[in-house]
Amino acid sequence: MNQKLPFASDYQEGAHPDILKALADINLTPHAGYGTDEISASAREKIRAACNAPRADVFFLAGGTQTNAVVISACLKPYQGVFAAESGHVSLHEAGAIEHGGHKVMTLPQKDGKLSAETLRKAFATFEQDENKEHMVMPGMVYLSQPTEYGTLYSLSELKEISRLTHAAGALLYVDGARLAYALACPSNDVSLADLAELCDAFYIGGTKCGALFGEAVVFPQPDTVPHFFTIIKQNGALLAKGFVTGLQFDTLFTDGLYERCGQHAIAAAKRIRDALTEKHYTFAIDSPTNQLFLLLDREQEARLTEAVDMSFWERPDEEHVIMRIASSWATKDEDVDALIALL
Amino acid sequence: MNQKLPFASDYQEGAHPDILKALADINLTPHAGYGTDEISASAREKIRAACNAPRADVFFLAGGTQTNAVVISACLKPYQGVFAAESGHVSLHEAGAIEHGGHKVMTLPQKDGKLSAETLRKAFATFEQDENKEHMVMPGMVYLSQPTEYGTLYSLSELKEISRLTHAAGALLYVDGARLAYALACPSNDVSLADLAELCDAFYIGGTKCGALFGEAVVFPQPDTVPHFFTIIKQNGALLAKGFVTGLQFDTLFTDGLYERCGQHAIAAAKRIRDALTEKHYTFAIDSPTNQLFLLLDREQEARLTEAVDMSFWERPDEEHVIMRIASSWATKDEDVDALIALL
Amino acid sequence: MNQKLPFASDYQEGAHPDILKALADINLTPHAGYGTDEISASAREKIRAACNAPRADVFFLAGGTQTNAVVISACLKPYQGVFAAESGHVSLHEAGAIEHGGHKVMTLPQKDGKLSAETLRKAFATFEQDENKEHMVMPGMVYLSQPTEYGTLYSLSELKEISRLTHAAGALLYVDGARLAYALACPSNDVSLADLAELCDAFYIGGTKCGALFGEAVVFPQPDTVPHFFTIIKQNGALLAKGFVTGLQFDTLFTDGLYERCGQHAIAAAKRIRDALTEKHYTFAIDSPTNQLFLLLDREQEARLTEAVDMSFWERPDEEHVIMRIASSWATKDEDVDALIALL
Amino acid sequence: MNQKLPFASDYQEGAHPDILKALADINLTPHAGYGTDEISASAREKIRAACNAPRADVFFLAGGTQTNAVVISACLKPYQGVFAAESGHVSLHEAGAIEHGGHKVMTLPQKDGKLSAETLRKAFATFEQDENKEHMVMPGMVYLSQPTEYGTLYSLSELKEISRLTHAAGALLYVDGARLAYALACPSNDVSLADLAELCDAFYIGGTKCGALFGEAVVFPQPDTVPHFFTIIKQNGALLAKGFVTGLQFDTLFTDGLYERCGQHAIAAAKRIRDALTEKHYTFAIDSPTNQLFLLLDREQEARLTEAVDMSFWERPDEEHVIMRIASSWATKDEDVDALIALL
Numbered sequence A, B, C, D: 001m002n003q004k005l006p007f008a009s010d011y012q013e014g015a016h017p018d019i020l021k022a023l024a025d026i027n028l029t030p031h032a033g034y035g036t037d038e039i040s041a042s043a044r045e046k047i048r049a050a051c052n053a054p055r056a057d058v059f060f061l062a063g064g065t066q067t068n069a070v071v072i073s074a075c076l077k078p079y080q081g082v083f084a085a086e087s088g089h090v091s092l093h094e095a096g097a098i099e100h101g102g103h104k105v106m107t108l109p110q111k112d113g114k115l116s117a118e119t120l121r122k123a124f125a126t127f128e129q130d131e132n133k134e135h136m137v138m139p140g141m142v143y144l145s146q147p148t149e150y151g152t153l154y155s156l157s158e159l160k161e162i163s164r165l166t167h168a169a170g171a172l173l174y175v176d177g178a179r180l181a182y183a184l185a186c187p188s189n190d191v192s193l194a195d196l197a198e199l200c201d202a203f204y205i206g207g208t209k210c211g212a213l214f215g216e217a218v219v220f221p222q223p224d225t226v227p228h229f230f231t232i233i234k235q236n237g238a239l240l241a242k243g244f245v246t247g248l249q250f251d252t253l254f255t256d257g258l259y260e261r262c263g264q265h266a267i268a269a270a271k272r273i274r275d276a277l278t279e280k281h282y283t284f285a286i287d288s289p290t291n292q293l294f295l296l297l298d299r300e301q302e303a304r305l306t307e308a309v310d311m312s313f314w315e316r317p318d319e320e321h322v323i324m325r326i327a328s329s330w331a332t333k334d335e336d337v338d339a340l341i342a343l344l
Helices: A017-026 A038-050 A064-075 A117-129 A156-168 A180-184 A193-199 A229-235 A243-253 A258-279 A299-308 A334-343 B017-026 B038-050 B064-075 B117-129 B156-168 B180-184 B193-199 B229-235 B243-253 B258-279 B299-308 B334-343 C017-026 C038-050 C064-075 C117-129 C156-168 C180-184 C193-199 C229-235 C243-253 C258-279 C299-308 C334-343 D017-026 D038-050 D064-075 D117-129 D156-168 D180-184 D193-199 D229-235 D243-253 D258-279 D299-308 D334-343
Strands: A057-061 A080-085 A105-108 A138-145 A172-177 A202-206 A216-220 A292-298 A312-318 A321-327 B057-061 B080-085 B105-108 B138-145 B172-177 B202-206 B216-220 B292-298 B312-318 B321-327 C057-061 C080-085 C105-108 C138-145 C172-177 C202-206 C216-220 C292-298 C312-318 C321-327 D057-061 D080-085 D105-108 D138-145 D172-177 D202-206 D216-220 D292-298 D312-318 D321-327
Touching: A017 A243, A017 B017, A038 A057, A038 A216, A038 A243, A057 A064, A057 A229, A057 A243, A064 A138, A064 A172, A064 A202, A064 A216, A064 A229, A105 A117, A117 A138, A117 A156, A138 A156, A156 A172, A156 A193, A172 A193, A180 A202, A180 A258, A193 A202, A243 A258, A258 A292, A258 A334, A292 A299, A299 A321, A299 A334, B017 B243, B038 B057, B038 B216, B038 B243, B057 B064, B057 B229, B057 B243, B064 B138, B064 B172, B064 B202, B064 B216, B064 B229, B105 B117, B117 B138, B117 B156, B138 B156, B156 B172, B156 B193, B172 B193, B180 B202, B180 B258, B193 B202, B243 B258, B258 B292, B258 B334, B292 B299, B299 B321, B299 B334, C017 C243, C017 D017, C038 C057, C038 C216, C038 C243, C057 C064, C057 C229, C057 C243, C064 C138, C064 C172, C064 C202, C064 C216, C064 C229, C105 C117, C117 C138, C117 C156, C138 C156, C156 C172, C156 C193, C172 C193, C180 C202, C180 C258, C193 C202, C243 C258, C258 C292, C258 C334, C292 C299, C299 C321, C299 C334, D017 D243, D038 D057, D038 D216, D038 D243, D057 D064, D057 D229, D057 D243, D064 D138, D064 D172, D064 D202, D064 D216, D064 D229, D105 D117, D117 D138, D117 D156, D138 D156, D156 D172, D156 D193, D172 D193, D180 D202, D180 D258, D193 D202, D243 D258, D258 D292, D258 D334, D292 D299, D299 D321, D299 D334
Parallel strands: A080 A105, A080 A138, A138 A172, A172 A202, B080 B105, B080 B138, B138 B172, B172 B202, C080 C105, C080 C138, C138 C172, C172 C202, D080 D105, D080 D138, D138 D172, D172 D202
Antiparallel strands: A057 A216, A202 A216, A292 A321, A312 A321, B057 B216, B202 B216, B292 B321, B312 B321, C057 C216, C202 C216, C292 C321, C312 C321, D057 D216, D202 D216, D292 D321, D312 D321
């Protein structure tokens, strides 16, 4: 077991204790299979309410790569690809899962992990004006992450502009919300679940990194965006027999504001760490307002911190420096934050 | 919540209480991601020991269709297909997941859910003798279920013969053990985990239907049967970030004989029900020794039983009869068995 | 070079001399690429006229397996499969090309190579009434061949009924016309190109076996049945740079009734052979009115004929008999027919 | 019919007249199907001799995108991708055909259409040193074009170094020779067919753009590099029934040096045009020694030339300039070259 201070990632612990308790409560009660049970129905209803999207289709899947792969391939036509930032999770870290499903990830330049509306506008225009476009991959979707892989956030006005031009180009907008709780709880965030439901064609509310044992909730704000999505989930091996286990987790997360509280806990911990780092004149590689902090460390700092703190290696920009990621989560313990700050 | 006696399937409840307890115990301890943690390592070691296969590769996936799809596509070359019984789970009930991965399921006639060695021998010979075989799908794998979808069992001698001729044809043998605990615990079974490891190229030990919340343990008895299977799992969206959650469940199931006990509980319940049915002169559609009983009911029996008992509809062979399935499980309550017997 | 009488198949020779002449005429004239040239446009227009389908989309592909694979995968949704006769070309002889594209071929029993409306009606009903249909492969298309792999023909009334019930089930009807010239020229045929255009969602007019060097003309009677089919062809590697070569062949075949004459030539040759066989009391395995004759030969007949005639082996129903196929074509020489008849 | 001077591309005409003549000669002689005929065997033998690769596997396919898609997917494991220049044909112009086969095209920066050994070395090292490499797409192949899409050439020493480091990384080297005749005939080229056979794991000798009606010859210098490639071709819909038509074209191209002569004709025409352009102080966007010339034209030049000459639009680097491509070919007429030069 790791004895260092655990700040390497936000998926190292199990589930929020309320979820384990809820599981124990219903453990020996029989439920219908494949998510057709009443608990899953309740969870879907609560998510629709939270998103102000009463007609939304909601499905529960097990993990982020699975969700991205199934949603993207289900939404795209065979001749379409998806625009994503070079740094997008689907571009880099998913072992080619999108291409395995037959679709090109068309990477675009990013800044702080974000795609700009201008970059997208140009990319759509380049395709549209290409005389040979029938020989090219048609952009059928824009993939964003909120927060991004660099912990940054799209503002509501940015998202509105991207939504507008994506739809004007006849494409769909999809938002990967693997860490969505940490966006929603961030003081500088102005994008709500209802905004996502209004602006996106599909998005997912991350559970795995935000308080659940596992599980992501896919939301299609407009019903029948993808007909027979249930069968598509099954065909992709992503349908759990005991769907009520995933349903129950989201039912618990969306009861009494638990999802918000999970987010707030991590953001508060990150703020304490960020403030201490600032005070000690550490350098941030990226100005990230959510639960991931990216530190640019010199050799001395690196040696000292990595001895006691479990962080994620990000990049080595030059021989003298390294970028390391510190992540807080719903499970971050106050005493670990104290200990980390004492070390800085 | 279902008020009828719950005999519809063996995946209606959560997990064996020992598993929930183990989860609670480690819930807030940080673990490495993607199954690289120590609990998963321990689970793999215990499974290798139980299979008498010290060099086996062991991987944990989430569900049965996923496991079948990932293992089969990883083992087959693009130009190969898989032989399966017409009644095989991969043939019928997986929404085309195998074909979605690019491979033909080549169905063969079955008897009581089983493929005979003779059927397989002929099928391999037909391919081998076809002058146009380079225009055909090459059989690259034989898919069996133990127990079968009809609750029946391959004997050790049957399995040895199938293994021998499959390997002689240059193909791989794969056994779907979604309900393997219920085969292992069956008095008439003579096939052990070590036998499977000796005779198969791949098999999986079912968790979802045998005591776990979810999860299946894939065993490749020979190491590197499929190079880079980890990446293949990831690419198929089947790699859980919190792999320790699946690892822990199998670690618990393979501690102190829990997997065996889960199987024995269901088999004992099934035996009580089978004996009572026999005594009351009910007709069995299939002679099934494991945890699934297939009853041929007339209209009167159907009306009476379906009012009080939750069973699975199987088939309507004629206007006057129906075949219904009763399934027991690790979670079957003695009082529900008593109540069912009283109704017969 | 084969010295036996050449009746093994209908794709052993090059192209009708008119096609080679037309090729030579335009050989050094520059043309636009990818089928955007004027000759291809003319060919499409002539095919639309022949099919009485003025708004049809027409595309030229290179071969039959390619055409089936591209059309079927383009028409089906990911969760759909295609109904086909057990004897259908897509079921058996295409090396799993349809499954390679991700779709299940759902085989149905056939009689003389044909699917009956009743078989299809039951198959659609079985799916529709299945409580678990969302876990199954949805039938999205019916695949027929005209003539069938056994040389038999669907009548207009049969085709109308199949079309009606396929559309009632929400599926598409697709007809493989690899040997369509030999159906159209058959005296007992009552299905015209215009009938196919009225009853099918897609069909192809075979060139490879009917007078062309290579090439098949796909007809979608309703425009935009498959949006961006051009790009789909490209993506499947099926778009020829010099599309005018395929276009020219069909332009020639559909000028001055050449396609009809190619068919009539083969049918006349087949009739002469069939009449002679009947007179000599040979046994036909199948009553086939088109250019393929299936002979049930005893050992003596087999020995005598195979020494001098190149036929196709079909099947050995028992130790004493063999079924051999004799095929005539647009290229069959009268003197070869004379020689064959003399041998009987 | 286009009345401008035809310099838009090298696939606008039919076939070298020797090929049409050869086709006419054998047109009505029956041949075995699917490339199992004697002419195809002869063509394969001639190609083996030309490549000094007596044990090579040689296959004939119909076009370039098809060849790239089939070869790349056949060579890669499911978890592997292919490195290619950003400007590579597989990256841009094939409608996602490689991704459609399930594999990521991992684009790398290019210079004049070429990948440098240093770029490749770094790209392999980045993968190898990535701690998370099991979550990434493994590079399994390097894709080059000779000549490149920009008409430039790899030197023998460059190719040797790329071959060495590709094999050191455990990957395969594949060369797209769509325009190979125009490399082989180029005075500055020092890479022979035998060099390609020694340094590559697979390459193809382009026919479509180099004198054939259609067709590309895939060469695997080591036998059984891809077992059952014949079946893979079939499964991808790329197997022509009348394989002798493709075989005959390559048999003719590799008889009496026709392939070399086709290349020389185009190179001589390109040289005349290049010299005239240089003399008239035109600006070349790329220094390309083969049959494609890339001109940077100002508005006046553009207006004047495009009125009379059919060229390919390449790019508009700024408002005042355009890059246009002039391509010569085996079919370029001397009088068209004269007329073009007179216009400059």
